[in-house]
Amino acid sequence: MLHLILFLFFGAICVAGAINLLVQSHPINSALSLIAVMASLAAEYLLLGAEFVAAVQVIVYAGAIMVLFVITIMLLNAGKEERSKGSRVAILLGVPGVLIGGVLVAWTLLYRSNLQAVIPIGALRGDPADIARLLFHNFLLPFEVTSVLILIAIMGAVVLASRPHAVARAARKDEG
Amino acid sequence: MVPLSYYLVLGGILFVCGVLGFLIKRNIITIFMSIELMLNGVNLSFVAFAAHWHALSGQVFVFFVMVVAAAEAAVGLAIIIAVYRTRETLNVDQVNLLKL
Numbered sequence: 001m002l003h004l005i006l007f008l009f010f011g012a013i014c015v016a017g018a019i020n021l022l023v024q025s026h027p028i029n030s031a032l033s034l035i036a037v038m039a040s041l042a043a044e045y046l047l048l049g050a051e052f053v054a055a056v057q058v059i060v061y062a063g064a065i066m067v068l069f070v071i072t073i074m075l076l077n078a079g080k081e082e083r084s085k086g087s088r089v090a091i092l093l094g095v096p097g098v099l100i101g102g103v104l105v106a107w108t109l110l111y112r113s114n115l116q117a118v119i120p121i122g123a124l125r126g127d128p129a130d131i132a133r134l135l136f137h138n139f140l141l142p143f144e145v146t147s148v149l150i151l152i153a154i155m156g157a158v159v160l161a162s163r164p165h166a167v168a169r170a171a172r173k174d175e176g
Numbered sequence: 177m178v179p180l181s182y183y184l185v186l187g188g189i190l191f192v193c194g195v196l197g198f199l200i201k202r203n204i205i206t207i208f209m210s211i212e213l214m215l216n217g218v219n220l221s222f223v224a225f226a227a228h229w230h231a232l233s234g235q236v237f238v239f240f241v242m243v244v245a246a247a248e249a250a251v252g253l254a255i256i257i258a259v260y261r262t263r264e265t266l267n268v269d270q271v272n273l274l275k276l
Contacts, residue, residue, distance in 0.1 A: 007178045011186045018193035018213055027205045034209050037190070041216055044186070047178075048227045053235050057219075060242050065212065065249045072253045073205055076260050081203035084269045094199035102192035109181045109188070115228075118177040123227040126235045134236050146243045153247035160254035163261075 003121045006047055013040040027078045031069050038062040049122035052131055183224035190217030204259070204266050208252055215245050 017037035021030045038061045045054035109115060135143055190213055197210030219238045226234025256266070263271055 004178055007182065011182075014186060015189055015193075018190055021206070021209060021213065022193060022197050022200070027203050027209075030206050030209055034212065037213065038216060041190075041220060044183070044220060045223055048183070048223050050223045050226070050235050050238075053223060053238050056239065056242065060246060061212075061216070065246055068249050068253055069205065069209060072256060076205075076257065076266065078203065078205055078266050081201065081206065082267060084202060084267070090199045095196060098192055098196050098199065102188060105188050105192075106185045109184050113181060115181045115184065116179050117228065118179050119183070119224070119227050120177065124230055124232065124235075126226075126232060130232055131235060131239075134232055135239070138233070139236055139240075142240060146240060150243060150247055153250050157250040157254040160251065161257045 003047065007044070010040040010043040010047070013037075014044070025080045027073050027081070028070065031066060031073060034069075035062050035066050038066070047121060048119065049124050050126040052126050052128045180224055180228045184221050187217040187220035187224070190214070190220065193217075202267050202269060204256055204268050204271070205253075207268065208249070208256070212245060212249070215241055 014037050017033040017040070020033040021037070024030045024033065038057060042054040042057040042062070045051075045057060194210045194212075194214030194217060197213065198207055201207050201210060219241055222234045222238050222241070226232060259271060260266060262276055265271065
């Protein structure tokens with residue numbers, strides 16, 4: 001019973017934050033509600049027993065990625081978004097279509113599937129040791145590939161975000 | 177005792193909210209945040225299925241999704257900064273030319 005109450009509590013925070021992200025017109029408010037969504041998702045992971053995933057969710061998502069977002073919003077001095085003709089068409093057509101699709105999926109999952117098996121609290125303990133064993137044995141190649149991916153992403157971000165004439169000056173210095 | 181389908185429905189709601197934000201938002205940063213919301217919805221179903229099938233590899237895949245999300249956020253925000261430098265707008269409706 002307590003499990004269900006906790007699930008519904010954090011799930012309600014999740015959904016409220018997601019809807020608040022859509023409703024707010026200022027990006028900084030959207031970013032803050034996204035942080036609330038991610039923090040409560042970490043609580044849901046804890047309910048499922050994935051303690052390490054929950055910790056990483058808070059550190060990487062709610063920490064690093066959202067700090068990146070907030071810094072960009074502050075750097076660009078982003079103001080309220082203005083509505084345009086295209087966005088009105090998207091609202092008129094997109095909102096009903098997506099809602100119908102979502103309700104269909106939810107109805108199928110709840111009443112027309114054999115996924116009704118209950119998950120007890122902390123069903124599968126995601127110990128850091130077990131996850132590390134899996135990550136460094138079975139998934140060693142994908143792990144190394146993602147490290148290369150991160151390296152390329154860092155270099156790409158530096159090149160893209162630096163000013164064009166600074167890049168040109170550095171290239172000239174290399175030649176000379 | 178929470179059925180697996182509840183977790184999947186919660187993940188689906190988050191994904192739908194992300195798709196909606198992607199469609200109706202006009203600020204490029206908010207569109208980017210909607211993509212993160214979609215990735216989070218998928219992550220929740222990954223962890224729920226991992227608990228259901230007693231397979232820890234589902235949780236390992238969440239890490240890979242997080243790595244991709246981090247890389248995407250870094251590169252994407254750098255692109256947003258570059259776009260803002262040349263166009264001085266964050267409205268995607270006004271970013272409609274490949275070349276200035």
